[in-house]
Amino acid sequence: MEMTVVEKQKTIQVLNPISQKGLDYLGEDYQVSEDAQGAEGILVRSYNMHQFPLPENLKAIARAGAGVNNIPIEECTSKGIPVFNTPGANANAVKELVLTTLIASSRQLFDGIEWAKTLSPNNGPIPKQVESGKKQFVGKEIRGKTLGVIGLGAIGAKVANDALELGMNVVGFDPFVSVDMAWELSRSVRRVYDIETLYQDADYITLHVPLNDKTRTMLNKDAFQFMKSDVHILNFSRGELVHNSDLKEALEMENIGKYITDFPNEDVLTMKNAIPIPHLGASSQESEENCAIMATQQLKDYIETGSVKNS
């Protein structure tokens, strides 16, 4: 009589909802669970894992996203657990939202919409009231203006290239010199090697660097003092890159123009001229699928073959 050996399914713990297209990639040999019991891999998006007890049999963690600051990297390194991320998989989604909000902010769209919602039929015909908004919300076109891009990785390079297409001048700063090749940055981006030049020249500044000990609170009062007083700053990277109380003061004193952030906290919500966005940079269907597929591929490859393509 022939014996069939039924292999036990491997368990992947899923800490955030992850696109089904990614989970499907795991196939029948795997079961996904919210539970840590027996988990060999973890799939995570934004869940903060710093106080999280790592499962005993854990072999690897994959983050469906670029930043890994929600993962205890040092603990993982000391336990020999690789951490994978998905650089580039959500770059188009983030780039589109950066450029959308850049134009929207420059054209005073956010303020205009807020104001339009306050119109009331009791104050006369709405169409007449709407027309008075034209005087209040005169914006600026971005064509011919200068965009400073800090960090020229997967997202920053895409933002820089498309901003050039929109007729902007682009100044780029990145401490790593090889990025032109890595991310096919346009030669028309003016690279500067001291960040103060970027601060001085830019009408708009967008942040695309990871959060680490060198970049934490890099935008602080020392940085703000170099900037134009009507500069719009866009932060689709991490909230902690900006020093909160210095930012509050700079906005209140009108030393800077606007702060558009994908990472609003209690302070930002009360700040004058801050535009809070609820962490939507990577939230497109396409990006969620791309990230989930890339993350599960890396996790599965590592568990099955020990191959490390990115960690």
Ligand code: MLT
């Ligand atoms: C990222 O680091 O790529 C984003 O934070 C991803 C996300 O929105 O989860």
